[in-house]
Amino acid sequence: MKKLTVALAVFLGMMVAGTAMAQELTLFTMPSPRKINWSSPRSLLNSAVTNNLTFQHRSHKHAIGHVFIQLSHEGRKELILTGSVPSPEDNSNDLVLKKGYGLGILFHGMAGRLEKTEDLQAEIVDRFESGRIAYIRFKLNDANYDRLKKYLEIYRKRGYGNTYNGLNRPREGLGAGCSAFGIAFVEVAGLMHPVWREKWPVSVRIPNTLIGGPLTGNKVSPWKVLKAGSWAKESEPHRVLTLYEPYYMYEWILEEWRRENTAKTGRVKLLKRKNAFGLEYDCTHVAPPEEPMFQGAAADIEDDE
Numbered sequence: 054m055k056k057l058t059v060a061l062a063v064f065l066g067m068m069v070a071g072t073a074m075a076q077e078l079t080l081f082t083m084p085s086p087r088k089i090n091w092s093s094p095r096s097l098l099n100s101a102v103t104n105n106l107t108f109q110h111r112s113h114k115h116a117i118g119h120v121f122i123q124l125s126h127e128g129r130k131e132l133i134l135t136g137s138v139p140s141p142e143d144n145s146n147d148l149v150l151k152k153g154y155g156l157g158i159l160f161h162g163m164a165g166r167l168e169k170t171e172d173l174q175a176e177i178v179d180r181f182e183s184g185r186i187a188y189i190r191f192k193l194n195d196a197n198y199d200r201l202k203k204y205l206e207i208y209r210k211r212g213y214g215n216t217y218n219g220l221n222r223p224r225e226g227l228g229a230g231c232s233a234f235g236i237a238f239v240e241v242a243g244l245m246h247p248v249w250r251e252k253w254p255v256s257v258r259i260p261n262t263l264i265g266g267p268l269t270g271n272k273v274s275p276w277k278v279l280k281a282g283s284w285a286k287e288s289e290p291h292r293v294l295t296l297y298e299p300y301y302m303y304e305w306i307l308e309e310w311r312r313e314n315t316a317k318t319g320r321v322k323l324l325k326r327k328n329a330f331g332l333e334y335d336c337t338h339v340a341p342p343e344e345p346m347f348q349g350a351a352a353d354i355e356d357d358e
Contacts, residue, residue, distance in 0.1 A: 075127030076198040078191045078242060079331075080235050083180060084303040085118040091255050091298075094156060094263055094281035109183070113176045118299025120235035121173060124201055134173040135205070137234035139217045140164040148266065155273025156259050157266035159294050162228045165217025167209060184328035187306035192335045197242050200341045204241050207346070211354070221296060225349035232297035243342035244334075253302050256295040260285035264292060306332060 086107035090096035104116040121136025139145065142164045148154040154161060180186035193201075208214060211226060219228020223237045236253075239245045263281055265273035285291035310330045313321055324331035345352040 075125075076193050076195060077123070077125050078193055078198070078201055078238055078244075079123040079125070079188050080191075080239060081121050081123065081177070081186060081188045082232075082235075082299045082302040082306070083115050083119040083186050084300040085116060086114060088300050089117065089298070091257060093283050094259070094278050097156075097257075098275065098278050109185070115299075118231075118303075120232040120297070120299050120302065121168060122235050122238050124198070124205070126198060131202075132170060133202075133205070134168070134170045136168045136173065137165055137214060137217055137223075137229045137231050138168055140166040140215075143217070149275065153265040153272030153274060155263050155265040155271070155275075155278055157264040157268050157271075157273065159259065160219070160264070160268060160292065161266060162219030163217045165215055165228075167214035181327040181329045184330075186329045187303045187310075188324070188329070188331040189306060190324065190331060190333040191239075191242065191244055192333065192337050193242065194337045194339070197336070197339065197341045200346065201238055201242055204238070204346045211351075213351075222349070224347050224351065226347070226351040227349075230296060232299055232302070236297050241342075241346050242336070243339060244336055249302075249305075252305050253297045254295055255298045255301065256293060258285040258287065258289075258291040259294055261290040261292070268292070306330060 085100075086104045086109055087100065089100040089104070101116065104114075107114050107116070119136065119138075121134060124133040125131060140163075145158055145161070145163055148161065149158050177186060208223070213223060213226045213229070216228040218230050221228055221230050221233040223229035223234050224240070229237070236245070239249075260281070261269055262271070263273055263278055265271045307330055309321070309332060310323055313323055313332075322333040322335075324333050347354070
């Protein structure tokens with residue numbers, strides 16, 4: 054089969070996955086209990102409060118949604134699931150309620166950790182039952198699989214997983230929320246499609262008046278955020294928050310599944326596990342990118358690469 058570019062490989066040149074080798078990257082997304090309303094600071098805070106009160110998946114409700122990855126190699130009998138989450142020592146509630154961080158909490162580097170395989174295996178069972186999870190599976194060649202495994206090994210060794218959130222630039226070692234952590238694996242494999250960069254993120258201008266904590270020295274109460282009716286104009290002092298929204302990712306996968314199920318183009322293999330929907334792309338012909346796995350100052354560290 055003629056080699057295709059990465060962009061065409063994802064959408065136009067998918068081979069039957071059954072003929073592919075058995076090493077894979079899977080990107081999982083769990084939506085928030087209810088879709089987060091990003092239309093204003095007030096609506097965002099209301100969504101956060103409402104989602105924290107949900108009774109579905111109570112032990113692992115993920116009020117803002119969650120993204121994590123799986124690396125698996127059948128021949129080597131390897132299975133790794135992991136994602137970026139706050140550590141048990143996280144004190145974000147105190148920072149918001151007592152320290153006046155306001156929406157500055159969205160930029161704060163919290164204590165973090167990387168999830169363990171066994172923890173996620175236990176957690177996702179109920180999600181497959183409820184359907185509140187969706188996934189994209191990428192079939193990989195050995196070279197790209199090894200690249201991703203090496204990236205994770207270095208990420209762990211350097212302790213980058215100890216910072217959750219922050220600047221949300223995991224490949225630079227500058228913190229990672231769950232979605233940034235997961236998306237980084239797709240990028241490192243050279244599989245990130247422009248459509249996903251367009252459809253999956255949310256971006257808002259947060260006015261400096263609502264950002265408390267070290268970034269501004271302000272003290273912002275939750276009540277001040279509740280009174281804010283709109284995001285900042287471009288001319289106002291602000292910081293831009295851009296992140297991949299787990300709910301948008303979830304919706305896109307379901308929409309793409311329904312579209313392909315109707316059109317039956319053969320561009321993507323449709324997956325279903327109990328009540329959860331997934332997509333499978335055969336990317337075994339995609340060579341690992343030549344660019345470094347890490348970026349910025351993190352790319353200059355040579356001790357473990």
